[in-house]
Amino acid sequence: MKIAILGTGMVGKTLGTKLVACGHEVRMGARDAANEAAAAWAASAGSRASTGTFADASAFGEVVFLCVLGEVATKVVEAAREGLAGKILVDLTNPLDFSEGMPPKLFTSGSDSLGKRVQAAAPEARVVKALNTVSCNVMIDPASVPGDHGLFVCGDDADAKARVLSLLREDFGWRVIHDLGPLAMARCTEGYLPLWVSLYGLMGTDRFNVAVQKGG
Amino acid sequence: MKIAILGTGMVGKTLGTKLVACGHEVRMGARDAANEAAAAWAASAGSRASTGTFADASAFGEVVFLCVLGEVATKVVEAAREGLAGKILVDLTNPLDFSEGMPPKLFTSGSDSLGKRVQAAAPEARVVKALNTVSCNVMIDPASVPGDHGLFVCGDDADAKARVLSLLREDFGWRVIHDLGPLAMARCTEGYLPLWVSLYGLMGTDRFNVAVQKGG
Numbered sequence: 001m002k003i004a005i006l007g008t009g010m011v012g013k014t015l016g017t018k019l020v021a022c023g024h025e026v027r028m029g030a031r032d033a034a035n036e037a038a039a040a041w042a043a044s045a046g047s048r049a050s051t052g053t054f055a056d057a058s059a060f061g062e063v064v065f066l067c068v069l070g071e072v073a074t075k076v077v078e079a080a081r082e083g084l085a086g087k088i089l090v091d092l093t094n095p096l097d098f099s100e101g102m103p104p105k106l107f108t109s110g111s112d113s114l115g116k117r118v119q120a121a122a123p124e125a126r127v128v129k130a131l132n133t134v135s136c137n138v139m140i141d142p143a144s145v146p147g148d149h150g151l152f153v154c155g156d157d158a159d160a161k162a163r164v165l166s167l168l169r170e171d172f173g174w175r176v177i178h179d180l181g182p183l184a185m186a187r188c189t190e191g192y193l194p195l196w197v198s199l200y201g202l203m204g205t206d207r208f209n210v211a212v213q214k215g216g
Numbered sequence: 217m218k219i220a221i222l223g224t225g226m227v228g229k230t231l232g233t234k235l236v237a238c239g240h241e242v243r244m245g246a247r248d249a250a251n252e253a254a255a256a257w258a259a260s261a262g263s264r265a266s267t268g269t270f271a272d273a274s275a276f277g278e279v280v281f282l283c284v285l286g287e288v289a290t291k292v293v294e295a296a297r298e299g300l301a302g303k304i305l306v307d308l309t310n311p312l313d314f315s316e317g318m319p320p321k322l323f324t325s326g327s328d329s330l331g332k333r334v335q336a337a338a339p340e341a342r343v344v345k346a347l348n349t350v351s352c353n354v355m356i357d358p359a360s361v362p363g364d365h366g367l368f369v370c371g372d373d374a375d376a377k378a379r380v381l382s383l384l385r386e387d388f389g390w391r392v393i394h395d396l397g398p399l400a401m402a403r404c405t406e407g408y409l410p411l412w413v414s415l416y417g418l419m420g421t422d423r424f425n426v427a428v429q430k431g432g
Contacts, residue, residue: 100327103404109325111316138431145431147363152411180414188319188411195368195404198396199428207431212415215354215361215423 004029004061004083006054006076008037011092012067014136020045022171029057029080058083063090063167064125070095070107070114077121085124088160091115091186092131094193103197106190115154115186126160128153129186130168133196135206142174142209149209150176154185178212220245220277220299222270222292224253227308228283230352236261238387245273245296274299279306279383280341286311286323286330293337301340304376307331307402308347310409319413322406331370331402342376344369345402346384349412351422358390358425365425366392370401394428 003019005012005028016026027050028038038051050060058064058080064087068076073093077084095114096104108114115129130153131139138145151174155161161179168174180188200206219235221228221244232242243266244254254267266276274280274296280303284292289309293300311330312320324330331345346369347355354361367390371377377395384390396404416422 097326103401105326105403106407110313110321145429147427147429149427149429178415178418180418185319185414187321188414191322191407191409192411193407195408198401198404199394202394202396203428203430205430208428210426211363211365211429212419212424213361213363213365213427214419214421 001025002027002060002062004057004064005067006057006064006080007067008035008041009067011136011139012065013037013041014140015065015067016041016049017045018140019171020048024048026050027052027057027060029054031079054080055083058087061087063088063163065090065092066118067092069093071097073114074117074121077118077125081122084122087125088163089118089122089125089127090131090164091118091127091129093118094132094190096193102201103194106194108187108190111184111187113184113187113190115183115190119183126155126157127183128155128157128161128164129183129189130164133189133192134209137207138209140172142172144207145209147211148176149211150178152178152180152189154180154183154189156183176211217241218243218276218278220273220280221283222273222280222296223283224251224257225283225285227352227355228281229253229257230356231281231283232257232265233261234356235387236264240264242266243268243273243276245270247295270296271299274303277303279304279379281306281308282334283308285309287313289330290333290337293334297338300338303341304379305334305338305341305343306347306380307334307343307345309334310348310406312409318417319410322410324403324406327400327403329400329403329406331399331406335399342371342373343399344371344373344377344380345399345405346380349405349408350425353423354425356388358388360423361425363427364392365427366394368394368396368405370396370399370405372399392427
């Protein structure tokens with residue numbers, strides 16, 4: 001499959017490398033086509049890896065992963081918007097504000113969410129919120145954490161959600177995925193992030209996740 | 217130990233009954249001393265159960281459990297304030313706003329939290345945020361959910377926190393308790409509640425909780 005990664009940080013590089021290794025063609029998009037981090041990633045990831053602008057990448061990908069800081073998420077989606085029409089846009093972003101230190105605050109409140117803003121920035125994209133509640137090392141290697149820990153996904157387009165679930169299961173190895181329903185539920189998973197950051201400090205590793213356990 | 221319960225809803229009654237069964241003297245406080253729900257509870261809970269106003273209850277208890285709806289939490293604490301000086305106040309409340317349906321929104325945002333507001337309403341109380349991330353059935357019977365699921369607690373007074381941890385372990389049977397640090401972390405656990413409510417819908421039972429699982 002042709003996949004786009006928007007963002008050149010650790011999350012984008014980790015996902016991109018894994019997706020190339022799974023046999024996909026992956027184009028990493030950045031603000032500038034000559035982005036050095038993207039070029040270095042593509043050089044190491046092999047012949048199925050390529051780079052371009054955000055717009056180049058979104059035009060290329062059938063599935064597009066949004067892997068940027070929350071504060072720039074809607075701007076990046078606007079830059080990629082034309083290519084996103086009809087595409088599956090997997091939104092990994094979180095509305096985190098680190099301006100007052102740790103743990104971060106959310107810059108959304110009430111019924112607002114970054115997932116909702118991302119959808120508004122590209123109304124013709126089929127947004128699926130996913131992977132925003134674990135570190136990138138866990139995203140691509142869930143078996144590195146023991147037990148029945150799970151992912152939370154939501155989105156308004158049932159077909160897009162089903163295709164993302166398949167990719168998460170088949171390429172990344174996720175076994176437990178909780179479908180929370182419509183994209184409006186993005187605020188529920190984004191709201192967990194300050195707790196995630198606190199737990200990151202307590203656990204001393206980013207290789208952790210929560211398992212939902214249920215009694216009789 | 218002498219324990220106060222502020223609130224006459226399901227949470228207060230469930231905790232009160234369990235604490236009486238553990239051998240404590242428990243006084244349930246309500247706005248009116250003649251509250252019928254409190255009287256009915258005391259009649260069924262046995263001779264160590266009693267009732268009174270919020271002020272009566274807080275004057276009685278060495279440890280005080282705040283078990284009211286988030287929207288009235290600070291008003292109840294203000295009513296109980298005199299008796300709370302120097303006392304351990306276990307804050308179970310969440311800043312939930314159900315006015316636009318499910319899942320609820322938070323009525324706090326940014327670095328604000330209901331834990332912080334509760335502390336501000338009774339500056340001389342030693343507030344410990346705890347038990348706000350599970351249903352009351354799980355609070356008093358954690359073994360009814362399988363696995364190493366845990367509680368999250370925070371508070372500024374180390375001695376108060378240690379005494380609450382002992383009570384949670386010895387009387388309620390909690391084995392896994394994550395101490396997130398100062399009371400300012402209350403916003404991290406309160407922020408999880410919209411996700412908790414979503415999961416409640418998915419699980420079809422209130423007997424569930426999350427286990428934090430960690431890789432090597």
